Amino acid sequence: MMNKTKYFERGKASLKALLFLPLAFGAHAERLPSQPQISTEGEGSGFSLTACTRCHGVGGDGNTAEGIPRLRGLPFTYLKEQLQAFASGERQNPIMNSIARTLSADDITHAASFYTQLPPLFQPLGTKDESTNELAVHGRWSENIPPCDDCHGPEGKGVGENFPALNGQSARYLENQLQAFKKGSRPSGPLNLMGNIAKKLSDADIQTLSRYYSGSSPRDTGGQP
Amino acid sequence: MKYLMTLALLVTSLATLGNGLPADVPPEEWPSVLPADHDIPKDEFGKMVRQGQLIFSDTGQFARAYVGNDLSCRNCHLDQGRKAGSAPLWAAFLSYPAYRAKNHRVNTFEERLQDCFRYSMNGKAPPLGDPVLVALESYAYWMEKNAKINPRLTERGFPKLQKPSTPPSYERGKIVYANNCELCHGSNGQGRIANGGHLVFPPLWGNRSFNWGAGMAHLDKAAAYIKTNMPLSLGGSLSNQDAWDVAYFMEGHDRPQDPRYTGSVDETRALFHHTQNSLYGHLVAGHVLGNGPVSK
Numbered sequence: 001m002m003n004k005t006k007y008f009e010r011g012k013a014s015l016k017a018l019l020f021l022p023l024a025f026g027a028h029a030e031r032l033p034s035q036p037q038i039s040t041e042g043e044g045s046g047f048s049l050t051a052c053t054r055c056h057g058v059g060g061d062g063n064t065a066e067g068i069p070r071l072r073g074l075p076f077t078y079l080k081e082q083l084q085a086f087a088s089g090e091r092q093n094p095i096m097n098s099i100a101r102t103l104s105a106d107d108i109t110h111a112a113s114f115y116t117q118l119p120p121l122f123q124p125l126g127t128k129d130e131s132t133n134e135l136a137v138h139g140r141w142s143e144n145i146p147p148c149d150d151c152h153g154p155e156g157k158g159v160g161e162n163f164p165a166l167n168g169q170s171a172r173y174l175e176n177q178l179q180a181f182k183k184g185s186r187p188s189g190p191l192n193l194m195g196n197i198a199k200k201l202s203d204a205d206i207q208t209l210s211r212y213y214s215g216s217s218p219r220d221t222g223g224q225p
Numbered sequence: 226m227k228y229l230m231t232l233a234l235l236v237t238s239l240a241t242l243g244n245g246l247p248a249d250v251p252p253e254e255w256p257s258v259l260p261a262d263h264d265i266p267k268d269e270f271g272k273m274v275r276q277g278q279l280i281f282s283d284t285g286q287f288a289r290a291y292v293g294n295d296l297s298c299r300n301c302h303l304d305q306g307r308k309a310g311s312a313p314l315w316a317a318f319l320s321y322p323a324y325r326a327k328n329h330r331v332n333t334f335e336e337r338l339q340d341c342f343r344y345s346m347n348g349k350a351p352p353l354g355d356p357v358l359v360a361l362e363s364y365a366y367w368m369e370k371n372a373k374i375n376p377r378l379t380e381r382g383f384p385k386l387q388k389p390s391t392p393p394s395y396e397r398g399k400i401v402y403a404n405n406c407e408l409c410h411g412s413n414g415q416g417r418i419a420n421g422g423h424l425v426f427p428p429l430w431g432n433r434s435f436n437w438g439a440g441m442a443h444l445d446k447a448a449a450y451i452k453t454n455m456p457l458s459l460g461g462s463l464s465n466q467d468a469w470d471v472a473y474f475m476e477g478h479d480r481p482q483d484p485r486y487t488g489s490v491d492e493t494r495a496l497f498h499h500t501q502n503s504l505y506g507h508l509v510a511g512h513v514l515g516n517g518p519v520s521k
Contacts, residue, residue, distance in 0.1 A: 151409070151426075159419045165420060191405065191456055
């Protein structure tokens with residue numbers, strides 16, 4: 001097991017340094033992070049998180065309109081596995097693939113540790129309308145689709161190291177990921193659970209679920225790609 | 226000819242009335258059509274049904290006085306008690322009153338529910354007529370009365386599973402568990418809690434699980450349940466042998482005492498566990514089962 005305290009302290013130190021980053025990088029904000037700033041800060045394998053924070057934010061909130069995921073409070077194991085999958089190309093995203101390939105194993109551990117120790121931020125789910133949260137709360141057992149909440153927890157707040165929170169992500173990100181599971185452009189997760197389930201979901205199912213967990217009302221179509 | 230067509234139409238419409246499906250679909254392919262939550266009536270009866278559903282979903286919260294572990298009804302009875310193969314509530318309701326070898330007499334549905342609390346919930350039986358039992362009975366009655374049920378699926382309890390070709394093994398079961406179950410139920414069978422504190426994956430053994438008197442503490446029932454329903458969403462994916470082996474591994478751990486305990490494990494075994502489907506009183510992995518959980 002990793003030493004959480006150590007990473008937490010290091011995370012705080014990095015956080016202070018990062019407060020100045022918007023000034024330093026503001027001029028280049030429109031540029032994609034083709035040259036991630038991963039540097040050694042002198043002690044240990046100190047790792048600047050600039051490459052991550054430029055898109056995911058210092059607070060790990062991501063970007064709703066762009067569909068960039070919120071990372072704060074996500075499980076360490078999950079974050080680490082995703083970075084490894086980006087590095088290997090199993091999870092496909094041009095920006096993340098190019099960044100992850102430059103990361104050392106220590107960098108990956110450091111980045112995952114940094115975001116996992118930030119407190120998660122949940123939002124009230126938009127609607128209690130039974131027709132919109134049907135799959136999330138009741139599943140569709142006639143097709144062996146369990147409720148999402150059965151593994152991701154009530155209101156999708158996440159369970160343990162392998163079932164990340166859905167609550168808090170944008171509709172656009174969630175929709176992209178369910179489609180990616182369906183197409184196989186990201187690893188299908190432990191026991192192939194998500195690959196197996198996503199293949200049974202229609203586009204309409206995916207849109208409904210994505211809006212539900214993002215807290216959007218069913219009629220709010222903003223931000224859909 | 227005209228007569229024949231009319232007859233055909235009549236048969237079709239009758240069949241359609243009966244099950245909501247065209248008549249040319251053979252009965253074995255009819256699904257069970259079970260009522261959805263929005264079908265619960267908005268009246269006094271509907272209130273009891275809703276209360277029963279709440280108890281079913283979060284038993285520790287809504288029937289706290291009668292629950293002694295972390296489980297809820299819905300942990301085993303999937304799809305809120307609807308799913309065939311996970312001892313669905315509607316099939317149980319249809320089946321009672323029934324004779325049970327467990328207590329050598331005919332039990333009402335309410336009496337059967339009492340035993341769920343006594344054994345599976347490791348708690349105590351609500352008295353007959355208690356609002357908890359009335360609510361659960363209302364929920365089961367509502368579900369059964371409003372269901373269009375595939376006659377092939379009416380069997381209560383769990384499906385029967387063929388005996389394994391090789392006697393079940395703790396060691397093989399341990400491997401099956403690590404590969405298929407640990408992800409959700411944890412390395413020590415303790416289950417997992419969601420962010421926010423709700424139990425999501427139920428504990429399979431230990432102090433917070435069902436006790437030795439529960440149906441699920443029998444190898445044949447556990448193996449059949451696992452084969453049919455586990456891992457969640459991948460029911461049927463384990464081989465029969467794997468299901469028996471992993472059931473043996475699960476039952477090879479201790480759990481809360483049987484409430485019928487007489488003061489002696491040997492005597493309790495002779496009286497209530499005299500079957501090869503119970504490991505109570507057996508020495509498994511260096512521990513005589515029935516003496517209390519050793520983990521935590």
